[in-house]
Amino acid sequence: MTQLAVDVRSLTHSYGDFKALDNVSLAVPNGAYTVLLGPSGSGKTTLLSVLGGFLVPQQGEVLIEGRDMTSVVPAKRPTTTMFQDYALFPHMSIADNVAFGLRMRGVGKKERLTKAMEMLSLVGLADEKSKKPHQLSGGQRQRVALARALAVDPVVLLLDEPLGALDLKLRRQMQSELKAIQREVGTTFVHVTHDQEEAMAIGDEIVVMNKGRIEDLGPPERVYLKPSSRFSAGFMGQSSFVSGTVVSQDPQTLQIDTVFGRLRVPTREQIYSAGSAVVLSMRPEHLVLGTPSAINLSLGTATIRDVTFQGAHHLAKLQHLDASGLELTAQVPQSGHPQVGMEVQVSIHPDHLVILKD
Numbered sequence: 400m401t402q403l404a405v406d407v408r409s410l411t412h413s414y415g416d417f418k419a420l421d422n423v424s425l426a427v428p429n430g431a432y433t434v435l436l437g438p439s440g441s442g443k444t445t446l447l448s449v450l451g452g453f454l455v456p457q458q459g460e461v462l463i464e465g466r467d468m469t470s471v472v473p474a475k476r477p478t479t480t481m482f483q484d485y486a487l488f489p490h491m492s493i494a495d496n497v498a499f500g501l502r503m504r505g506v507g508k509k510e511r512l513t514k515a516m517e518m519l520s521l522v523g524l525a526d527e528k529s530k531k532p533h534q535l536s537g538g539q540r541q542r543v544a545l546a547r548a549l550a551v552d553p554v555v556l557l558l559d560e561p562l563g564a565l566d567l568k569l570r571r572q573m574q575s576e577l578k579a580i581q582r583e584v585g586t587t588f589v590h591v592t593h594d595q596e597e598a599m600a601i602g603d604e605i606v607v608m609n610k611g612r613i614e615d616l617g618p619p620e621r622v623y624l625k626p627s628s629r630f631s632a633g634f635m636g637q638s639s640f641v642s643g644t645v646v647s648q649d650p651q652t653l654q655i656d657t658v659f660g661r662l663r664v665p666t667r668e669q670i671y672s673a674g675s676a677v678v679l680s681m682r683p684e685h686l687v688l689g690t691p692s693a694i695n696l697s698l699g700t701a702t703i704r705d706v707t708f709q710g711a712h713h714l715a716k717l718q719h720l721d722a723s724g725l726e727l728t729a730q731v732p733q734s735g736h737p738q739v740g741m742e743v744q745v746s747i748h749p750d751h752l753v754i755l756k757d
């Protein structure tokens with residue numbers, strides 16, 4: 400049985416009247432790269448602070464490798480936290496910065512410098528060992544902070560917006576480096592970000608947070624393709640939403656009334672009762688413009704209202720002709736030449752239609 404690196408149970412924490420964490424439970428398997436994703440104020444940093452021991456929750460428990468750590472101070476936990484500003488010591492060499500945590504733990508000089516060099520090699524900075532932090536680029540400083548955090552062999556490394564200070568290009572590059580380093584060392588990483596692309600690029604598991612609660616949790620592909628709530632669908636990229644009411648479900652077909660008529664969807668694992676209010680969520684790349692194929696569900700006809708060039712494709716805003724005011728967003732390949740004012744038929748493959756409880 401895989402032991403859990405982190406097991407938090409029913410965490411609740413308020414600042415005054417404001418509930419920053421509302422009954423949060425989360426299990427992180429050993430060796431996983433977990434990303435806490437959510438908008439500003441959703442409780443990500445509060446949760447990370449509880450894991451790192453900087454905040455004792457008002458309710459709930461934190462277990463690390465099965466041991467209760469709820470009230471244990473940060474220095475006595477098998478966790479280290481890497482903050483966004485890296486907090487490197489400016490007067491110390493890179494090697495001494497990396498060895499610092501080991502020095503605090505009483506590790507001898509020879510051993511700690513050997514470990515520091517091992518960690519600097521891991522992050523590709525062995526040649527810079529004698530430099531001071533100000534002689535390095537932002538990306539290099541970030542790697543030093545990572546080497547320092549890993550030097551003490553934590554069970555869990557907690558990263559709070561670790562790439563927030565980097566420009567976009569470097570940020571994307573560091574994402575793959577972080578992931579590669581995590582795979583190599585096998586340490587459990589819990590990483591906070593509000594950047595959906597970063598979460599998808601890096602996480603084995605994404606935890607989508609909203610208003611102090613976990614809205615969705617799973618591998619990136621699952622959370623993107625089959626989000627489990629409207630919030631999660633909207634936060635993990637673009638989606639068009641359409642309300643519907645379930646008419647019936649039999650072994651073959653789920654029937655839903657929507658503004659563009661009755662949709663007959665091959666039946667789902669989930670059983671819907673007649674009269675249930677649902678929301679249909681559709682990703683732009685799943686909306687098909689042009690004559691629908693036999694298997695696709697027809698969503699009627701729409702007018703293209705706006706087209707934006709996105710490099711690899713166009714994004715078209717569509718206004719539905721039959722359903723007043725309904726807007727859909729569709730991705731159109733460059734070869735599609737979408738033009739404002741064009742009337743197009745819209746359809747979707749049933750497997751791409753996400754049906755959520757309203």
Ligand SMILES: Nc1ncnc2c1ncn2[C@@H]1O[C@H](COP(=O)(O)OP(=O)(O)OP(=O)(O)O)[C@@H](O)[C@H]1O
Nearest residue numbers: 414417419437438439440441442443444445446593
């Ligand atoms: N020490 C504090 N005192 C009062 N309110 C706080 C405190 N720390 C956080 N909050 C509030 O709790 C909420 C959750 O904060 P938290 O920092 O956990 O969110 P977050 O998801 O990490 O947001 P961000 O991405 O902006 O850092 C926010 O509304 C914040 O204003």
